[in-house]
Amino acid sequence: MPGPSRFRSRRAWLLGALRAVIGVTVAAVLYPVVRYLQPRSASGARAMETLAPYRVSDLRALEAKGEGPPPFNFGGEPCLVILTPEGEVRAFNAVCTHLQCTVEYRPDLREIFCPCHNGVYDLYGHNVAGPPPAPLKQYKVTLRESAGQEEILISRSV
């Protein structure tokens, strides 16, 4: 005859087994759900270089009107190209280092400006005023073809 203690231990074992089965079932249901909620990893193909949609002459024409050029897509992020008053062409990742707004060039003030929280960068992309904590990422610029009409080639390696 099994004593009451053996009954208790058998019951404890059964309860333990029941909890384990419930636990495994919950885990089996939750695992695919959690994995489903995981965002997809970004596609690996990231353009290493691109041709700006305008030439140096276009930048000059815009500057004459006191406007900065519009940013364009470079590998999934906005890219800003500026023509400095000294005639140098520079390219930056236009994503503000503060909270990821898109910055713009203000030729009249000789600064790169983020309108979201009034962040200011100089024409080297250094953060000089306002909340941005770091400089803009700079890209390498290569000019090609005839002088004055050059195409602007942007590449990631600086």
Place this chain on the structure above:
Amino acid sequence: MVSARTGRGRAFLVERLGREPLQRLAAEKRVPIHRFTLFYFLGGMALFLFVIQIVTGILLALHYRPAPDEAFESVRTIMTELNFGWLIRSAHAWSANLLIGVLMLHLLTTYIMRAYRRPRELTWASGVVLLGLFLAFGFSGYLLPWNRLAFFATRVGTALVGLLPVVGGQLLLWARSGKEVTGETLAQFYAFHVVILPLATLAVLGVHLYLVQHHGMSIPQTVAKERGAAENVPSMAFFPKFLLRDMVGWYVALGLLAALAALSPWELGEKADPFGTPPEGIRPEWYFLFMYESLRQLPPRVLGIEWLNGDVVGVLLAGLAGLVVLLVPLLDWRAAQGWSRPVLNFLAAWAVAAFLIQTAGGLGLLELRLARSALFSGLAAVALWLTWLMGTRLHRSGRLGRDP
């Protein structure tokens, strides 16, 4: 006079559904009458505006298409081609703004009446959670028109989540459903806005309303003291007396909403361009302005310390403030015994003053740097706090008017 047919219909229903609990509630629910009775209307007002949100939201969902190539166009169709589409969308947007305002007042007046004291701690906590849910409604709904403003507001708002230490990176990926704000983000925000948040809100609202009925209306301690006991405070039947007064308020709100929607229809702006620039003068809705202004003022390095990023400090402080609001009943644990709460009152005064000053700054009415903002809000808080203290002293000494 109840006609014989209605009487039979009622008997039919009572026989099948039972008398409880709605009838008992209607018979028993009473609303105390005292100098703060006006505050009791705010919860009902919020409920009314929420119902408007549900109705107008469903109507908008019939024609809205959540995809980057179609979202803006579908909202434009709603605004320009569908009969009264402009009215439905404007009412939805305006009512959302009014709702947040009413909820903030509801929170503040509940704090003033100290209605969170035992046994109503969970009523307070569920209310704070509801406010959080409605802010999430506002944030997720903002992206849906897929215009320039919405796109950058979402990029900045989600970037804030990414600033959180340790978990930020992963949370950012989840919030955007990817690295950038894309169509995936739009689909996810839509799901949150029309499925997840409504279900969560209905659940929490159910708990909140149940608790309000279960405990009855809270009577401020000062009022009860003046009358000798809470039982001596006069009251009116909720049904139909208070409800009729509620309905007057709702009718006024409906008129205000119609006027706002008609005189100032919600703008649509230009379609979002992920590689374009933010619109001039970009700023969030009024209830996020305090955060926006603080982020503008916070320096890249707080106190010149290299690793102490201003935005991280801002986000953590905002989170801490939310937590403090949630835990008010715990922080004022001797409220039921009638202990005064000077520290909490000062913090509350400071929060209100800082909110107002930072909102004015965000609107461009004030141009302040961080130190001045802190100083001015601190001074305003002291003034508010002293006024409050004097008011309660005067009231206690009987030199201010008492209830009729």
